[in-house]
Amino acid sequence: MTVKYxxxxxWVRIEGDVGTxxxxxxxxxxxxxxxxxxxxxxxxxxxxxxxxxxxxSVKAASDVFAPVSGTVTESxxxxxxxxxxxxxxxxxxxxxxxxxxxxxxxLDDLMDADAYKAYVEGLH
Amino acid sequence: xxxxxDTLKTTPLHxxxxxLKARMVPFAGYDMPxxxxxxxxxxxxxTRARAGLFDxxxxxxVRLFGDDPAAALESLVPGDIRGLKPGRMRYTLFTNEAxxxxxDLMVTNADGHLFLVxxxxxxxxxxxxxxxxxxxxxxxxxxPDAALMAIQGPEAAAVLARFIPEAATMAFMSYxxxxxxxxxxxxTRSGYTGEDGYEISCASADADPIARRLLAEEEVxxxxxxxxxxxxxxxxxxxxxxxxxxxxxxxxxxxxxxxSKRRRQEGGFPGADTILKQLAEGAPRRRVGIRPDxxxxxxxHTEITxxxxxxxxxxxxxxxxxxxxxxxxxxxVETASAAADTPLQLMVRGKPLAARVAAMxxxxxxxxxx
Numbered sequence: 001m002t003v004k005y006x007x008x009x010x011w012v013r014i015e016g017d018v019g020t021x022x023x024x025x026x027x028x029x030x031x032x033x034x035x036x037x038x039x040x041x042x043x044x045x046x047x048x049x050x051x052x053x054x055x056x057s058v059k060a061a062s063d064v065f066a067p068v069s070g071t072v073t074e075s076x077x078x079x080x081x082x083x084x085x086x087x088x089x090x091x092x093x094x095x096x097x098x099x100x101x102x103x104x105x106x107l108d109d110l111m112d113a114d115a116y117k118a119y120v121e122g123l124h
Numbered sequence: 125x126x127x128x129x130d131t132l133k134t135t136p137l138h139x140x141x142x143x144l145k146a147r148m149v150p151f152a153g154y155d156m157p158x159x160x161x162x163x164x165x166x167x168x169x170x171t172r173a174r175a176g177l178f179d180x181x182x183x184x185x186v187r188l189f190g191d192d193p194a195a196a197l198e199s200l201v202p203g204d205i206r207g208l209k210p211g212r213m214r215y216t217l218f219t220n221e222a223x224x225x226x227x228d229l230m231v232t233n234a235d236g237h238l239f240l241v242x243x244x245x246x247x248x249x250x251x252x253x254x255x256x257x258x259x260x261x262x263x264x265x266x267x268p269d270a271a272l273m274a275i276q277g278p279e280a281a282a283v284l285a286r287f288i289p290e291a292a293t294m295a296f297m298s299y300x301x302x303x304x305x306x307x308x309x310x311x312t313r314s315g316y317t318g319e320d321g322y323e324i325s326c327a328s329a330d331a332d333p334i335a336r337r338l339l340a341e342e343e344v345x346x347x348x349x350x351x352x353x354x355x356x357x358x359x360x361x362x363x364x365x366x367x368x369x370x371x372x373x374x375x376x377x378x379x380x381x382x383x384s385k386r387r388r389q390e391g392g393f394p395g396a397d398t399i400l401k402q403l404a405e406g407a408p409r410r411r412v413g414i415r416p417d418x419x420x421x422x423x424x425h426t427e428i429t430x431x432x433x434x435x436x437x438x439x440x441x442x443x444x445x446x447x448x449x450x451x452x453x454x455x456x457v458e459t460a461s462a463a464a465d466t467p468l469q470l471m472v473r474g475k476p477l478a479a480r481v482a483a484m485x486x487x488x489x490x491x492x493x494x
Contacts, residue, residue, distance in 0.1 A: 032350070033165035035444040036419050036451075038473075054473065056421050058164045058444050059350050083419075 004067065004107055005116035011091060012067040014107065019068055022095040023055065023086065026120045032057040034086040039075035039097050046070055046099060048106050053096050055086060068106045070099035135181035136271045136331040144346050151349055152244035154182040159348040167351035168446040171317055172487075175277035176347035177338050184247025185270045185325060186254065188238040190262035197231065197238060200257055202374065202393045204384030208233040213297050213312055215382055217374055218253060223395030223402070224370040225377065226253065228362065230314060232299045239299070239310070241272070241323070243364045271331030276321030276355075278490065279343040284311075284322055287337065291322060296491045304334055316352065318359025318489040357452060358445045360413060360484030366424060367411060367440045367454055375402035376456065378411045409437060410462040413484035414453040416470060416477055421451040427471040428457055428479075436461050439470065445486055452486045453479075 002014045009027035012019040028034065038054040046052050046066035053064040075097040079085050085094040101107075111119060132155040141148065146157030157179065159167060170176055190196055194205040203216030213232035217225050227246040232239040242250045247266075254264045275284060285292040288302045294313040302311050307330045315321040326334060338344050353363070362368045368377045373395070380403060387393060391400060416422055426439040442453030453470075461468065464483050469476040 032159065033163050035165075036421060038420065056444070058168070058354055058446065059158070061421070061423060 002107075003113060004110035005113070005119075006065070006067045006110055007119065008065050010064060010067045012107075012110070014101075017101050017104065018073065018098055019070065019101055020095050020098045021052070021064075021067060023064060023090055024116070024120075025090045028087050028090040028094075031055060031062060031086070032059060034083045037079055037083045037086065037096065039080060040072045042072050042074055044072045046072060048103070055083075064096060066099075067110060068099070068101055069103045070101045072097050072099045074098045133182075135179055136328040137179040137181060137273070137335055140332055140335055141179065141346075146346070146348060149349070152182055154244065156182060157346070157348040159350045160346050162345060164348070164350035164354065165446050167345065167347045168354050170345050171277045171319065171347055171351060171355055172447050173277070174345075175275055175279040175283050175321075175341075175343045176317075176351070177335060177344050178274040178276065178347050178352055179335070180274050180323070181271040181328075181331065182244035183272055184240075184242040184244065184250060185267040185272060186240040186242065186247075186251060187234070187265040187267065188240065188254070188258070188262045189236075189265065190258075193238045193262040194233070196258045196261035198387070199261075199392065200253070200394065201229075201231070202383045202387045202396070202399065203231065204386050205231055205233075205238070207384070207386065210235040211299050212295075213299055213314065217368075217379065217382055218250065219374070219393055219395040219399065220370055221394050222370075223373040223398030225364075225368045225372055225374065226250070226370060228364055228368060230312070232312060234299060234310075245365060269328050270325055271328050272323060272325050273331065273335060273338075274315050274317075274321060274323045275338060275344065276315045276317040276319045276347075277343075278320060280319070280321040281492065283338065283341045283343050286341070293494075294322075294492075295494060296320075305337065307334060309334070313492060316359075316361055317355040318361070318485055318487060318491075319355075320490055320492045353441075354443055354446060357441050357443060357454070358447055358485060358487040359489060360454070360486065362411075363441055372411070372456070373399055373402055373407060375399060376407040376409050376411065406459055408459060409456045410459050411440070411454060411456055412462050413482040413486060414439065414442070414455055414468065414470070414479050415482040415486075416451045416453065416479040418477060419451065420472055420477060422453050422470040422472055422477065422479070426453070426455075428455055429469045429471065429476065430461055431467050431469065433469065433476070436468075448486045452482075454484065457481070
């Protein structure tokens with residue numbers, strides 16, 4: 001199992017040709033208390049870097065971008081019911097959606113956990 | 125683009141904010157705390173349940189002196205200032221010749237002079253406006269070395285009474301010069317949250333020790349600008365530059381209550397012709413409260429349409445109300461659509477969201493009524 005990260009603070013966990021996408025713990029700290037998420041429907045085609053979901057805190061709305069291209073297979077209904085899971089479990093139960101990867105080679109351009117950790121430290 | 129921190133001004137409580145690990149943001153030219161580690165949601169709820177301390181030292185404090193500063197100020201605002209008894213205060217508006225709103229402010233009859241509190245982003249404008257327009261009638265004394273903090277919430281009165289016993293029985297919208305641990309302060313029973321509470325004005329050098337004494341009380345937490353905004357939105361209170369500005373009149377803004385009875389009869393304030401005509405005949409648009417049906421917040425500048433999809437206005441403030449536990453907004457709509465429960469649509473990310481006009485405040489105000 002591999003987890004990769006983007007500069008926009010999304011993570012994607014790869015199992016076979018399926019990716020599970022969410023936002024990182026760093027991202028949820030920056031967002032603050034999340035009160036609403038809008039997730040893509042199954043069947044939607046996402047392209048790398050395109051708008052995939054919306055996350056809203058008390059203060060502002062932010063876009064979540066597709067870390068890789070693919071077709072959405074499922075979104076996290078529990079997160080729609082309980083958006084604060086983005087804050088309490090960003091990298092586990094607070095996942096946003098799953099997709100079937102259409103261009104797995106895109107993963108090569110994403111960061112691994114160590115590279116992402118160094119990237120975030122560089123932002124402080 | 126965010127302003128570089130070195131171009132920003134700081135308040136006397138800046139060091140305390142950093143010590144409390146606040147997240148700082150530029151606001152009206154100041155480096156201000158938007159939230160502390162507690163977070164906006166909990167800060168908001170803490171203020172509604174207990175007591176919150178806010179640094180509002182960025183706001184402008186001004187004194188007006190003269191033979192009759194109240195009569196002079198009445199030439200610039202539609203409120204009854206001459207009728208304010210010593211120690212009482214009221215909310216009013218600087219209007220322009222077109223009837224638009226230049227700023228909103230609090231005016232106190234401080235027994236011998238008037239004490240004004242104006243918005244941070246407008247203070248330089250307001251001081252210039254007062255100085256120019258009241259020349260020869262009143263002296264304008266800005267107080268750049270004064271700090272201002274607010275303590276708000278149902279336990280604010282009990283906390284402040286430990287330091288200033290006479291604050292407990294102050295009337296809502298009244299003023300009291302007092303001492304806090306021997307430090308001279310000016311206390312008003314007022315605020316911007318819909319809760320009971322006070323604003324405390326003091327010398328800059330005294331702000332830090334006063335804030336620390338208040339924060340040491342078990343009921344009190346430091347609250348940032350993020351929760352200040354969600355609290356005032358739930359209370360239905362306007363934010364200048366967003367809900368009201370030079371293009372909105374007091375009647376459009378549903379602030380008729382700030383047009384005092386005598387001033388309605390006498391006029392004599394900038395834009396009186398337009399404002400009094402609208403008061404009699406109605407205005408083409410009106411500020412209303414808006415409740416989206418679902419859970420998605422509608423933010424400022426969201427387009428409002430009628431049920432048929434025709435554009436009828438725009439959201440001016442919107443977000444999630446932690447106490448309402450729902451999205452809440454305010455905005456302007458054509459007057460024909462301004463009645464409570466009128467169905468609306470909000471265009472959020474290209475899709476129409478069902479909403480309806482709602483009475484404000486969204487959360488009942490709990491001011492001290494003695």
